[in-house]
Amino acid sequence: MVDVSEHELVPDHSVLAEEELEDVLQEYNIDRTDLPKIKRADPALPDEADVGDVIEIVRDSRTTDQAVVYRLVVE
Amino acid sequence: MSQHAPKEIGELSFGLMDPEEYRDMSATKVITADTYDDDGFPIDMGLMDPRLGVIDPGLECKTCGKHSGSCNGHFGHIELAAPVIHVGFAKLIRRLLRGTCRDCSRLCLNDEEREEFTSRLRRARELGNDLNDVTKAAIRQARKKDHCPFCGGQQYDINHEKPTTYYEVQQVLTSEYPDRIAEAMEPDPDDEDDRGVSPVELADETGIDQGRIQEILSGEFRPREEDRKAIERALDVDLTEEDMNKLMPSDIRDWFEDIPDEDIQVLGINAERSRPEWMILTVLPVPPVTARPSITLDNGQRSEDDLTHKLVDIIRINQRFMENREAGAPQLIIEDLWELLQYHVTTFMDNEISGTPPARHRSGRPLKTLSQRLKGKEGRFRGSLSGKRVNFSARTVISPDPTLSLNEVGVPDRVATEMTQTMNVNERNLDEARRYVSNGPEAHPGANYVKRPDGRRLKVTEKNCEELAEKVQPEWEVSRHLVDGDIIIFNRQPSLHRMSIMAHEVVVMPYKTFRLNTTVCPPYNADFDGDEMNMHALQNEEARAEARVLMRVQEQMLSPRFGENIIGAIQDHISGTYLLTNQNPQFNETQALDLLRATRIDELPEPDGTDDAGNEYWTGRTVFSELLPDDLNLEFVSSAGDEVVIEDGQLLEGTIDEDAVGAFGGEIVDTIAKVYSKTRARIFVNEVASLAMRSIMHFGFSIGIDDESISPAAEEQIDEAIENAYARVQELIETYDRGELESLPGRTVDETLEMKIMQTLGKARDSAGDIAEEHFDDDNPAVVMAESGARGSMLNLTQMAGCVGQQAVRGERINRGYEDRTLSHYKPDDLSAEAHGFVEHSYRGGLNPREFFFHAMGGREGLVDTAVRTSKSGYLQRRLINALSELETQYDGTVRDTSDTIVQFEFGEDGTSPVKVSSDEDNDIDVERIADRVLDTEFESDEAKQQFLGQEHSPTNLSEHADDWWMAQSDD
8 A cells, every 4th residue: 555644745633742732722813613623534634543633744935934734533 | 573572593404303392383183174254254163264374365364363364374384194204304214224123222322433423523523523423424334233232133134125015124034935045955967976965964953853854845844043054054955045025104103113312322313403303203293374375267166276186195194094094904905095095104204215206296296295396496494585586677678878988877768667776755855855756756856655653654646746845844854765875786687796795876868778988898707788787776774875875887897807997998999089189189178178078088188289370289198197196196107008107197108008908907997096086996997988078079980891912022922922822831741741750748749730830820811911901001000900909810810801710629720521531522531621611711701611611610610619618617706606605804813614614824825805916917016015114113102103194084976966065075
């Protein structure tokens, strides 16, 4: 099987640590359920990601060099 | 009006309604199916009972005492003789029937499953997912059970016959059971070893008494449940058939009443607000008469609303039902009436249910009942709540007026005298207000109404205007006519982007059309072939201020779609500036001043030189430079292809054409709008348009059929080129016929041939174009327009003068028509150019009949394509807008929907607006950050930094009438 996370077009997905998550939630003043979602079955997710985790995605952007996006893993 | 204090909505709750609640809120029980008696008075406890509200003016409501207009009406109720199903809940009823036990009414899920679905429900609520997915899954799980986990009762399948009939499907003994058993006991004729089963063997195997077996076989005795199963097992036969047992609404109601509260909680229903048995109606609310007013026709007859008609039907059947039941009518008749009652109640709520014939008016027209009032484009939501008809609006044909500023709109005087603005009279504008009133409603700057402080509105008439003007005092309100400088909103449908609705300043004009500056055509996508536009007069100071600051045309110059100007020179403006600057012609003083007469320039600069006769002259570029800001520096390549150099506001070199001043990203307009200000850009565009019109009039510009004619020599050359192409096509065909044509990778030989022929003919047309082009002078009007980007292209010119070229349908040469040929003029399987739609003539030379026919085929495809595209894209746009309408950029830069879920963490990933960003591709240096860094190292304290930076003073300009003041402020 091809590991899509190795593909150059797939941005970096990493699980966000609990403390960092607190900061993010604080910054935007939201609950984690207000984040955009990502399916657990998404092949781009790292193996250790579990339902309820928050994923940090750093992708190249046309307008800014790097754009950071957070997503909540759901079933 | 003013006695209605605005009320705040504290809470909305959705749920089912308790029949007791219907009775409580009912003003009266309705028992009579009639409306008015012979004297024309409403019948008591009839459908028009005066307690249900008033519609006739002058009468008083018997319930609340208010008069028509202020009384909202009151509900009544009908006590239904038997319960009926509410069609709107047919699916939910089916689900509950399938998920709950037929004996004890409990949800057929054990504790573990309940726990699971409750938590899934909670989760779905948190994540904002569809709760239906969870509840559907719960029902599916419950349906799997054959026996109730609580009482152990056997469960049967529920069949739902749309719209409102439910059956319980039970397996019962078929009437043919003796035959089936006998058949199974016979020996198999194909199998010699099989000797069949004797009754004795069967009795042994099933454990049933031998005599009983005989009785069963003769059909004298029906086997009991367990015996039937034993026989079925022994003989491997099916002795059952499906029996449909109809569930009456009253049965269902009893069933639902026994469902415990905590069980429906698992299905996502709040039992406090909605009990499932309330889905079966025992009481029907009667809408107030204000919701179904009757109208009096010209002949004095009353015509009732469709809802009233439907209610009459319901009450009649209800009455008959009760009478029949009391008289002890047979069950069959009762059931028929019950079904009829169900039908009327169903169509009362929804008259477009599939499988049910719609209830019709006497004339045969289907009745418009409750759900038809709400649904669809003309329904309550899309037709009356999201979209309404408005006051203070006008619509008429538009026409061009180059003397107006792009911020302005010419409003016909008859529109201006009809639409008003409210003046709050005070000591300072008292005289002005009186002047308006004394002019009366017909003379132009007049007034139509005055309002006294006690709230009374008086109409200004020709007769009373003088008198009324005297009476006007401070604190009065005067509705005066629109005058020059008022702000209004202007719109052209389809409103596809925000520039389709912009604010303009009024200029009152004679005649009947709205007048626009031609430079605002691109944002509205307007032309003057009969287009109409709408105007809305703003009615309060807040709206006017907002329109002036945010919506005025000049504020919308930059399109958020591509971040460049959408307003600029178009068509003749571009031809004009091209003529003025391309060859850089010379003008004497009179001519130069005439060119600039419609601009604010009234003094010429130093002349560029003197001609042979000793007269001073100014060049076109110098004249154009007068319009530029003094410190503008710019370099770019024009669409004509030459390098444009602007230094210190002087055009030194190059042609001003579409790439410089055009709409859709004209370099100079874009730069002025971004670097200077929107006001400066507006002044520039206005002046470029004026100058261009003057210059095109100076040179004269026209196009006729002779402008596309070419010399006989050139014509011969073109013919030769086409002749050559024909020869090459012939060659290709011959190679193909010999079978020597080599196919291109991935294509068949036929496709390859087609491609090569198309290529050859394409080249032929291009070379014809090249030849024609060579023979046109640079001052040929068609060439000027194509070069400058004003209108048309060199291809258009080629087709007019040289050769129209290959006609195509679906991207291929024309291949349709008769068997193996396009027209009967050609032999079958003729592959030549002319047999497949190559038009070798030019439009000017004229097409021959066959060419004309092929050309019409290609042209038709184009027309169909545009028609299909507009309807498709319109629908796509509607869906996109509906999907995105609630997204909003918050103050923290995130984009969120209404439930605060984040969609983008930073608007567009960079948090910048496309109209505020440089449109230059290589200009991606973060100047701001660099400047900040330099400043931070340079200055120690914030005060010192602030002192150095100073405050930027940008004067606001809110009206065309304030331009002189604005110019003085910004000393440009």
